[in-house]
Amino acid sequence: MTAIDTAALKNPDALDVKRVRTDFPILDLEVNGKPLVFLDNAASSQMPQPVLDRIVQYQTAEHANIHRAVHYLSEKATAEYEAARRRIQRFINAREEREVIYTSGTTDGINLVAHGFGRKFLGEGDEIILTTLEHHSNIVPWQMVAQEKGAKIRVVPINDRGEVDLDDYRGLFTERTKLVGVTHVSNALGTINPVKEMIAFAHERGVPVLVDGAQAVPHLDVDVRDLDCDFYAFSGHKLCGPTGIGILYGKAALLENMQPFKGGGDMILSVTFEKTTYNTIPHKFEAGTPPIMPAIALGAAVDYLGSIGMDRISAHETDLLDYATQCVNRMPGVRIIGTAERKAAVLSFAVEGVHPHDVGTLLNEEGVAIRTGHHCAQPVMQRFKLAATCRASFAFYNTMEEVDALVAAIRKVQKVFG
Ligand SMILES: Cc1ncc(COP(=O)(O)O)c(C=O)c1O
Numbered sequence: 001m002t003a004i005d006t007a008a009l010k011n012p013d014a015l016d017v018k019r020v021r022t023d024f025p026i027l028d029l030e031v032n033g034k035p036l037v038f039l040d041n042a043a044s045s046q047m048p049q050p051v052l053d054r055i056v057q058y059q060t061a062e063h064a065n066i067h068r069a070v071h072y073l074s075e076k077a078t079a080e081y082e083a084a085r086r087r088i089q090r091f092i093n094a095r096e097e098r099e100v101i102y103t104s105g106t107t108d109g110i111n112l113v114a115h116g117f118g119r120k121f122l123g124e125g126d127e128i129i130l131t132t133l134e135h136h137s138n139i140v141p142w143q144m145v146a147q148e149k150g151a152k153i154r155v156v157p158i159n160d161r162g163e164v165d166l167d168d169y170r171g172l173f174t175e176r177t178k179l180v181g182v183t184h185v186s187n188a189l190g191t192i193n194p195v196k197e198m199i200a201f202a203h204e205r206g207v208p209v210l211v212d213g214a215q216a217v218p219h220l221d222v223d224v225r226d227l228d229c230d231f232y233a234f235s236g237h238k239l240c241g242p243t244g245i246g247i248l249y250g251k252a253a254l255l256e257n258m259q260p261f262k263g264g265g266d267m268i269l270s271v272t273f274e275k276t277t278y279n280t281i282p283h284k285f286e287a288g289t290p291p292i293m294p295a296i297a298l299g300a301a302v303d304y305l306g307s308i309g310m311d312r313i314s315a316h317e318t319d320l321l322d323y324a325t326q327c328v329n330r331m332p333g334v335r336i337i338g339t340a341e342r343k344a345a346v347l348s349f350a351v352e353g354v355h356p357h358d359v360g361t362l363l364n365e366e367g368v369a370i371r372t373g374h375h376c377a378q379p380v381m382q383r384f385k386l387a388a389t390c391r392a393s394f395a396f397y398n399t400m401e402e403v404d405a406l407v408a409a410i411r412k413v414q415k416v417f418g
Pocket residue numbers: 042043104105106107108135137138183185186187212213214215235
């Protein structure tokens with residue numbers, strides 16, 4: 001009789017990480033003579049072979065400029081570019097493909113809303129609610145617009161665990177509140193914000209909500225219709241796709257009423273020197289030659305993730321984070337920053353007596369890639385009275401053995417500085 005694999009029985013849907021890793025050629029690299037342990041996924045994740053293959057196929061057999069010609073390659077590229085939009089629409093469960101706008105990334109998407117919505121609808125004395133957990137890209141565009149319009153930014157505080165309190169949030173609403181901007185998952189701490197509840201409360205007051213999903217879409221099964229968010233921005237390069245591509249989801253009725261942020265080719269129906277008539281959405285917001293190859297590659301990336309299953313990805317990453325948290329909690333002299341009840345894929349920590357930059361440098365000598373710094377979230381650092389943290393961030397292709405390698409490398413750092 002063959003032995004029963006009890007682990008598989010307990011969790012028949014578990015991710016086959018060993019197999020998944022064979023899709024990522026870069027994970028076979030050695031760095032400083034050690035196997036690469038890539039734990040900087042929150043900054044940018046790696047691309048699997050099907051996405052790399054899709055890029056080669058496009059560049060070798062499908063490339064031409066889109067929407068502008070009747071020849072074979074242009075029609076092929078246009079069809080693939082629009083098919084990728086539909087793939088992404090399904091991936092986030094948007095109602096219509098015209099609600100999916102290609103951008104160059106999360107930052108670009110948020111700027112599109114700040115300029116296209118904010119500059120049109122915000123006035124003197126109006127208020128925007130943001131949280132302390134925001135990345136600079138969901139702060140600075142709003143400051144720029146607020147400055148121009150005489151609007152104010154009100155900030156939801158966070159507690160010592162790195163969580164927003166819903167009562168604090170509710171208490172910030174006034175009759176002047178015109179927009180809420182909130183990150184779904186904090187890139188600095190990993191906190192998952194209760195965005196569904198936040199959106200429902202804002203909607204009771206007729207206030208639209210923009211969600212920064214840069215750190216959520218790679219880790220959670222995001223359904224924009226279920227969340228009922230008005231805008232949702234994310235980046236392709238954190239989602240196993242290339243750099244230079246991102247998505248802004250927006251409800252059609254809002255997008256139709258917004259000003260285009262950039263003017264140029266493709267976003268118009270007609271132009272005279274007296275007057276321009278804008279194209280319909282989403283093209284109104286896609287001026288100029290777009291990132292055609294990156295868009296098509298992002299379509300392949302979401303298909304790849306979908307074939308694995310976001311629920312499986314989430315479950316595996318939760319196991320990794322739980323294991324890493326337990327290991328690090330047992331290490332004297334190492335403190336976890338951000339201990340929210342609901343977290344995704346991020347472990348921020350400080351090693352007593354060692355500057356985060358030195359931790360990062362020594363970990364690199366062991367082949368372990370983490371990020372150190374303020375993570376473009378300085379208000380979070382200020383809240384915890386830190387200049388920087390060390391941040392290990394996980395993807396579904398990481399393993400428990402890699403968590404062990406991280407822990408061993410931190411021990412080495414402590415020895416060097418001990
Ligand atoms: C939460 C969050 N928002 C926005 C961004 C900006 O993304 P991008 O640089 O791809 O525009 C990041 C990038 O790290 C992020 O983590």
